[in-house]
Amino acid sequence: MTRYSHNPEAVAALVQPHQVHRDVYIDPEIFALEMKHLFANTWVFVGHDSQTPARGDYITTQIGTAPVIMVRHTDNEIHVLHNRCPHKGTKIAIDRAGNTGKFFRCPYHAWSFKTDGCLLAIPLKKGYADTGFDQTEAARGMRPVGAVRNYRGFVFARLAPEGIGFDEFFGDSLSSLDNMVDRSPEGRLEVAGPPLRYMHRCNWKMLVENQTDTCHPMVAHESSAGTAVKIWEKTDWPADKPKPMAMEIIAPFMSPYEFFENMGIRTWPNGHGHTGVHHSIHSDYSAIPGYLEKMVAAYGEERAHRILGENRHNTVYFPNIMIKGPIQQLRNFIPLGPDRTLVESYIYRLVGAPDQLLERTAMYNRLINAPTSMVGHDDLEMYERAQEGLHSDANVWVNLQRLYPGAPEDFDETVVENGTTERQMRNQFHAWAKFMTCSMSTTQEAAE
Template sequence: MNAMDMPTDMTRPDGDYASLVQDDRVHTSLYKDPAIFDEEMERIFKNTWVWVAHASEVPGKNTFKKSFVGKQPVIVTRDKEEKIHVLLNRCRHRAATVCEKKAGKTSVFVCPYHGWSYNLDGKLRSVPHASVYGEDFDKDEFPLVSLRTEQYNGMIFATFRDDIEPLADFLGSAKKWIDLFMKQGAGYPVKTLGEHQFRFPGNWKIQLENTTDAYHFPIVHKTFLDSLDAETGNVFDVLGRGGWVEDLGHGHSVMVMMPELVDLEENLEAPIPERFADLAEELRGEGYSDHEVRRIVRAVGGGGFNLNLFPNVACSMAFFRVLRPVSVDETEIRHIAIGMDGGPEAGNRMRLRLHEHFQGPMGFGSPDDAEGWERVQRGSAAGNDLWILVNRGQAPIIGHAAGDHVTDVSAETGMRAAYQEWKRMMSA
């Protein structure tokens, strides 16, 4: 289809979002039209399940952490009964935020403006000088607004819609991959270890595309590959290991780069890589059995795939990647390292060192990725009537071990999956 036959930014009828997403391309206006961005916040982020936290970030009674659903600030809490809540971070009186601390422990949120206080389940607890409101004032009518909240395997999601499908149905085929990803606990619960947060001047969908884009890896991340020893470099030959990309439905997708590392409980008898020899020896010295050592070492190295969950989170090899739309041309990214809750300190320490090597602020991965994302946003200013191509690898690989429905590891299947869900939601 000729690009000149399709609508441009200037000719697109208002609200005709379906015309902006074709089977093999998307219109450049998706990156830079503020009106489209505003509609995305309403039609997508207020109408689907959005990832807000991992359960380990609210580890006990009366703990909390701040988060976002789209552009709206929320507080994720675990109340005194250990029930999880997601509450709009807005006092019901005059709209001031009731929580400014990133995370912590408390039994009450107190608005700093007029002193209205709330329990961690959102219930309005007390109002200073309430008698002035009169006898008809009912505190039960003014709790913090609570979003529908559900969990799957430690991952907490929230939605503004009470009539939406259950989270398990929304995740669908992705649940299998979440379960595989959580095997990085090596038999221990998975917990967050720390995070690297930054912003880049670009649209949120540019990053959404990146997580299942193996095509860029040997080019953008050449400096990372050059920093590795030969053995590790072979592991990261992501285009030459028989991997694949798969559309999981609902905009979700998985990119398998290292098939031998999909299930970390398999093939534990394989030789321990040289880069983990010192860690294995330290674990043996601490009294771990050979089986435990192999299981922990395997988990520390991370999984062999990236799982993209539409619209805002990825389980990426060995960390969570969370995106937050800020504006049409600004996005916040959080890279959250994960480890073993109750596992050996040496293993978690190694996880952090590996995370820093690639994803940390001085690492080889994040700065190079961010540079690429920023260049895409700058380049999108050229040629308003041009299209973004997502046409690589449309044909499935017949006879592949993963099934006849999967595509090459460098295919743009994940992007097509996400944009078809974008199209569905924006046109609903």
Template sequence: MHYRTDAEAVAGLVSKGQIHRDAYISEEIFQLEQERVFARSWLYVGHASQVPQAGDYITLELAGSPVIMIRHSDGSVRVLINRCAHKGASIVSRPQGNAGRMLRCPYHAWCYKTDGALLAVSLKAGYKDTGFEASAAAEGLSVPGGVETYRGFVFARLSRQGMSFREYFGEALGALDNMADRSPEGELQIAGSCIRSVIRCNWKMYLENINDTVHPISTHESASATAQQVGEEFLEINPTALEQLLPFGSGYDFYTKMGARTLPNGHSILGTKFSIHTDYSDVPGYQESLEQAHGKERAREILAFSPQNVVLYPSLATKGSPQILRVLRPLAANLTQLEVWAFQPKGAPAIMLERGLTYSRLVFSPMSVVSHDDVHLFESQQASLAAAGNPWVNLQRQFDPAEQEQGDCRFEDGNNELVMRNQYRAWHALLMQPMGAQA
């Protein structure tokens, strides 16, 4: 399929709460997203606890660009483009490791400091009087347009264009504060590796579903019903598993009262009043340790805020109570990689980590009793949207034309699809902005 990517065609992708199917199935639109949405947004790279020692690194891709997240010799966390300044070879190819005191290209042995500065080149004398000192290669490894570490969470913006970190995220950063402050020490420790899976669907389908409160009642009916039956028949069953699965059977009325909030730039909070995570059992002594660390008022605020999901647009979703991050890494128009990371709040009881790991396995493992229902539907959506017939995806539940002018909006009914429409307003605004000169 060849899709026109001129301004008129792109403008027609969104209309009064409806999204044209080309937004999901067109590879040309996906390439525009990489350039205009993902490159100009602040994307989650990783957590500082993944690189605890100088020289420790991880590798990944951000919007099609290979990057290295590495602990520099001064203790800071740096993000570098994983591409030698000489001829473009990958500097490191392992998913993680320790580079020691420098990074060395395996092709021609050019060496770089762990902040990306050029340290040495092979046959240095051959570059004398060539103008090499003024070349881009002499500047060392390329770096993203911006890098920020916030409460241990590392973000990067590939483009030199775009908002500052705090302007872009605004009050959505409170979700990361809440996660970190669930530690009596104010810090998190990542729990080893993640659950990583690849789904044959467009990334926006998954992101919509994160804010979809209507689907659990039907999509996950078998999971909640089975949990209830097993809990009644086998009293020795893991109580944490039941605590986490049974709420998926909550009815429509539950979600109509949970509260939601949309924020500028596509961010949102689902479950401002309560969520399926609110009634998790108390951990003995935990609240007291938080009160001692943060004070009684702040401890109450931390524990009272247990939203269903907070979306930090376009690719990150947090769950504060089970201490989980979900990260979307779009690979193609019809292919999305999902990462699910669990955290342990430092100084908190070990059961906090156990709860997060249990939730990750029960809900997000590809063959869990919950995830396989979602994945089946996402992949059927992706396959069917190319079929003849209605070309529009409908997100008009409780649509109000006046909301087009709203950024920060609080409302009670979690079933309102405004949380999804808010994502598409941000998406469309970025997509309609042509790229200027790139650094």
């Protein structure tokens, strides 16, 4: 039975101004439609160009559930190709990263392709003479995705050949990426090793929502961060000695509601937004010796202070990544099923900055986001409890009503509100409905 595939109106009705239907998290049909429409019509993060520094370097990943390859071509440009041989559909590359040289070679029948996807050679090609092969899709080689944009090293792609442009989709939200890159005295980032990865038995949107949920840290993380703070308070630490880096990182998670209320949340059109408009849990980290001097030399005193004074907490780029500018981190929430999400947590080195900044970034990633982390498992337990609880028929709606104004909101404007509002979650689901249904049609879906 299909309730949604031929019915864009039914899909849109799952999102109401102050609540969403549980099917957006648990229904396999909705998940399939997300992969077909939402992840095709939006601009999705693929990778960072420092992961493929040399010609022929590639990484494999996926956009939604579609496997893709990001590769540096012979002209030094980044290309994103569907990881699929046009012959039998075999995945061309299975390693997470490597160097393919000047061409890809299918492991099944040895068809080969240039690193821009163009068909290079077929064994015994005479067997295709006078068959009309040149007019087929297979003759075009490995298919590129619909559109690619390398923005200051961060590579995004849109699967659909037509649709919203990169600049229109992201708009002013790119200011968070700008701030993260500008924190390098040279204006460049480099990925620092492979990401931390671990599996979550929950829907991918739960993780995205949680990035701007500021009413949970002091509750869900009391068992981890709260315990660490209690132990720390019993230590006889000298007042003139800097607080350990680990405590600077973990203690702010126990900040009171008022701290998060006053930090503010900014929402942008198309589902993007960030916490930490005025301050954040990253605002009071200790200064790194020599860093400010490097920034002032690079940007001048006024701009250097302006860059470093911006301490946004979590910036969500819809549909499925979050970045932390002050500590150069990106989390990628890769959907594998309605109740399975692979989380990748990348960290980046600020080129030209002191190494102690990377040390803090790596420590944050291990403490908060690693499979062995202290804090991340608190969130994981909440996600998995929610995934199970949503199968109860007691209530089919999920409430997103905190600081809801009582009337439909305008998500086409940029707004700053109380730091505990759930407006950003409502903003995300407004974008979800928009991009889910923009390419759905009753006749098209029925024909397929």
